[in-house]
Amino acid sequence: MSAVELRFLNTAIAAVLILSSIAYADTDKENASSSLPTTDRVFLLININSGRCLAVSERSKDAGANVAQGVKPETASNAEQWKLIKTGDYFRIMNQNSGKMLSVPKGSKRKGTQIIQWESLDSADQQWQFVKVGNHYSVLSRVSGLVLGVAEASKDDGTVVVQWNMEKIPDQLWFLRQLPLERK
Numbered sequence: 001m002s003a004v005e006l007r008f009l010n011t012a013i014a015a016v017l018i019l020s021s022i023a024y025a026d027t028d029k030e031n032a033s034s035s036l037p038t039t040d041r042v043f044l045l046i047n048i049n050s051g052r053c054l055a056v057s058e059r060s061k062d063a064g065a066n067v068a069q070g071v072k073p074e075t076a077s078n079a080e081q082w083k084l085i086k087t088g089d090y091f092r093i094m095n096q097n098s099g100k101m102l103s104v105p106k107g108s109k110r111k112g113t114q115i116i117q118w119e120s121l122d123s124a125d126q127q128w129q130f131v132k133v134g135n136h137y138s139v140l141s142r143v144s145g146l147v148l149g150v151a152e153a154s155k156d157d158g159t160v161v162v163q164w165n166m167e168k169i170p171d172q173l174w175f176l177r178q179l180p181l182e183r184k
Contacts, residue, residue: 042083042096044073044177048136049170050155053080054148056117057158061098064105067115067161069150073177081179090127090142092120101126104163109144114151115161131166136173138166147172 045054047069055070059079070080081096093102100117107125118126127142139148146163153171164172 040083040085041181042081042179044076044080044179045082045093045139046073046175046177047150047171048173048175049153050150050159052155052157054082054161054174055080056095056098056100057160059097060117061100063100063118064116065098065100067102067117068158069154069161070157087122087127090129092122092126093128093139094120102128104141104143107143108163109146111146111164112151112162113144113146115148115163130176133168133173136175138168138172139174140166148174 046052047054050069051072052069053071053073053076055068056079057066057068059077070076073080078096079098082102083094083096085092085094094100095102095117098117099120101120103116103118103121104113104125105116105118107123120126124143125141129140129142130137131140131147141147141163144163147166148161149164149169149172151160151162153169166172
C-alpha cells in the first residue's frame with residue numbers, strides 16, 4: 001500500500017469514527033428520558049457551561065417568579081432542588097422550595113422567553129423531556145419544542161433561564177445529580 005493510499009485510509013477511518021460519535025450524541029425523541037427514573041425523585045439540575053444549579057430567582061415562592069441559574073452544587077439549598085414527576089413520556093419539574101412547577105409562560109413558542117415557576121396545572125407548558133446528549137441532557141419543552149438555556153451563555157449567579165432552539169451547546173446542557181432520599 002502506497003503512502004497516499006495509507007493516508008487516505010487513515011482519513012476515512014477518522015471520518016467514520018467522528019461521524020459515529022456524532023450519531024451517538026444525536027439522540028431523537030424516541031430515546032428521550034430513557035435513563036431517568038420513573039419514580040418521583042429530587043435532583044439538582046446543573047448547567048454544564050457555568051456549573052451552577054437551576055433555581056428560582058431570590059428563592060421566591062410566588063407564581064410567575066423567574067427561573068435562573070443559582071449557586072454551585074456544594075452550597076445548593078431547596079431553592080435549587082427539583083422533583084421530577086413522571087407524566088407519560090414527559091416530566092413535570094417541581095421546585096422543592098416553592099412547590100411550583102417549571103413553566104413556559106402562557107405556552108409561548110417564542111425563542112428567548114424567560115422560564116418561570118407556576119401553580120401546578122398539569123398542562124403542556126409544564127411538561128418536559130430529557131433528551132440525552134452525550135453524558136448530559138437538554139431539557140425540552142413539550143409546548144414549544146425549545147430547550148432550556150442560560151441567557152447569553154452567562155456563568156453568573158442570577159442569570160435568567162430562557163427557551164431556545166436546541167443547539168446542543170454547553171449553556172443548554174444539564175447534568176442531573178440525584179439527591180439521596182430523606183429518611184423519616
